[in-house]
Amino acid sequence: MKNITKKNQLFFDFGRDYDAELTNFFFSKKNQVLKNELIEVIDSGQNKDIFISGKNGSGKTFLLNSLLNNEKSANKSNIYIDLSELDGSKDYFAELNQFNLICLDNLDKIKEKIEVQVFNLINDCKQSSTNLIFSSSLNPSELSFLPDLISRLKQINYFYINEIGDEEVLDCIIFIVNKLNLNFSDDVMEFISKRTRRDFSSIKRTIQDLEKFLYSEKKEPTKKTVSSFFKEYKN
Numbered sequence: 001m002k003n004i005t006k007k008n009q010l011f012f013d014f015g016r017d018y019d020a021e022l023t024n025f026f027f028s029k030k031n032q033v034l035k036n037e038l039i040e041v042i043d044s045g046q047n048k049d050i051f052i053s054g055k056n057g058s059g060k061t062f063l064l065n066s067l068l069n070n071e072k073s074a075n076k077s078n079i080y081i082d083l084s085e086l087d088g089s090k091d092y093f094a095e096l097n098q099f100n101l102i103c104l105d106n107l108d109k110i111k112e113k114i115e116v117q118v119f120n121l122i123n124d125c126k127q128s129s130t131n132l133i134f135s136s137s138l139n140p141s142e143l144s145f146l147p148d149l150i151s152r153l154k155q156i157n158y159f160y161i162n163e164i165g166d167e168e169v170l171d172c173i174i175f176i177v178n179k180l181n182l183n184f185s186d187d188v189m190e191f192i193s194k195r196t197r198r199d200f201s202s203i204k205r206t207i208q209d210l211e212k213f214l215y216s217e218k219k220e221p222t223k224k225t226v227s228s229f230f231k232e233y234k235n
Contacts, residue, residue: 020065030162054161057201060135076100088113
């Protein structure tokens with residue numbers, strides 16, 4: 001491999017989350033197939049491209065960064081690219097097919113000038129062992145890109161991040177609380193579940209903000225203090 005890794009990783013480093021881990025993401029029952037596919041990409045080393053879509057806050061960026069931070073991925077050459085940050089002023093993807101894993105975030109927000117570059121990147125990676133993981137708020141059929149690019153994207157394994165169902169919000173809260181080693185009673189967690197949004201990012205942010213609130217106010221997590229939090233910090 002040519003010595004392009006360090007240069008490109010520094011250029012594309014914005015948006016990178018080095019703390020994200022796949023084990024810290026709550027996969028609802030409807031997202032178990034996606035979980036299995038992502039684990040297979042990590043464990044098997046097979047050349048399998050994946051297209052992930054979901055609403056804002058569903059955890060797309062977190063998942064992409066988790067794949068890159070995985071121990072097995074970390075020992076290989078990989079790169080994260082926030083496509084929304086590229087202005088199309090140059091060829092960004094030359095020789096990137098020498099990486100093992102490329103995660104391309106915010107595909108739906110790319111500039112028109114980038115479309116041909118993404119198309120060429122997909123073709124180049126087909127000739128190598130590079131895995132491409134795309135994320136987008138829209139699925140391939142909803143994107144208004146060049147027909148040839150749409151055709152390529154539709155050939156990629158597609159998964160949608162389903163929203164957390166009402167019956168699983170409490171499970172998600174318990175999952176996050178345990179990961180953060182917080183001591184919240186069942187009553188408090190149920191109280192939170194009836195007042196937070198239904199996506200992973202919002203629930204996680206709510207718990208983290210609540211933790212900061214309790215610490216700054218030097219208060220215990222009771223229904224009363226949590227109620228005060230929601231009155232002061234709305235989702």
